[in-house]
Amino acid sequence: MTPLDELCQIPFHQADAAARARILSQLADTELFAALTADPVGDQAELQSFAVDEGRFALACDREDRLAGFIGGPVAHLALPGRVLADALAQEGQGLLINPGEVSELMLDAAMLGWLARALAARPSLGAAETARRLSAPGADAVSVLAAPLAQRLGDMVGLVGQIGLVAAEWAEGRHGHMLILRDVDPAHEDAVAKALAELMAFLPELPGGVDIAFSARALPGQALIIEPPPPKPAAPVARRDPKAPPRLR
Structure with a gap:
């Protein structure tokens, strides 16, 4: 199974907002093989x-053999990231059919691809926990919207982000919102991590006051909801051959 297959056990259009955000985020980062009319x-x-x-739809799969299987034989194709293909098709007013016949089949029209391209262009709102006038426990709405998607996204950032603290924040100018405080992030990776989280939040319901992103080497505030990556999946047991079994002859 591919990463898209694993995320689409519930069909995309039947999934909740958090699941759809995860699927679209994965699609953006997936290499797709798009069918061509002829060799480039x-x-x-x-x-x-x-x-x-x-409307009109292009065809792409996340594996070359899937594309050939659907077409019925070898086909000229182009490999490119999902985000690039989505943006190009949205500009042409075309939709995209992905993995037809598979559990991860997606049929995204031009309007959805346009929305996806705009979401992927989201820029993070960066701040510093020290500049907030007051930090407090996050609201229940923020927890329900952000906690699960952030934990899943952290699973893709093993070694890049240690923990995320979600807090409600009040700034000196009177704005109220929320803040994600990220610990143990190498400064060289801060821009990429912030952009990835901004993209994820662009797919989720908007929270009043917005969500700022901050980096800190200090311990997370006591009021914070600590978000950590899900535990790694246990390794599959290694099949052991019965030492008393007869030898295999070829």
Whole structure:
């Protein structure tokens, strides 16, 4: 199973907001193999597309063999990240069919791809915990929206982020919102980590006052909800051959 398969055990259009955010975030970072009408000529390539009631759709899969299996044989294709393909198709007013016939089948129209491209362009709102006038326990709405998606996203950032503390924050100018305080992040990776979290939050319901991102080497505030990555999946047991079994002959 591919990462998209694992996330789509509940079909995308039936999933809740947190699950859809996770799927779209994974799609953006997945290398897709898009079917072409012919082999590329120089830097020019034409995507295969087909018309349905909802509009025109290009075809792509997250594995080359899936694409060939759906087409019925070898096909000229282009490999590129999902975010790049989504942006290009949105500009052309086309949709995208992904992994047809698989558990992770997605049919995203041009409007959804346009929304995805705008979400991926989200920029983080950076702050510092020290600049807040007051920090307190996060609101229940923020916990319900952010806790599970952030824990899952941390699973993709093992070694980059140690912990995230979610707090409610009040600033000197009177603004009330929330803040994510990230611990144990190498300064060289701060921009990339902040951008990844900003993208994730762009897929989730908006919280009043917004959510700032801050980096700190200090212990997280006592009022914070501590968010940590999910535990790693246990390794599959290694099959051991019965030492008393007869030898295998070839």
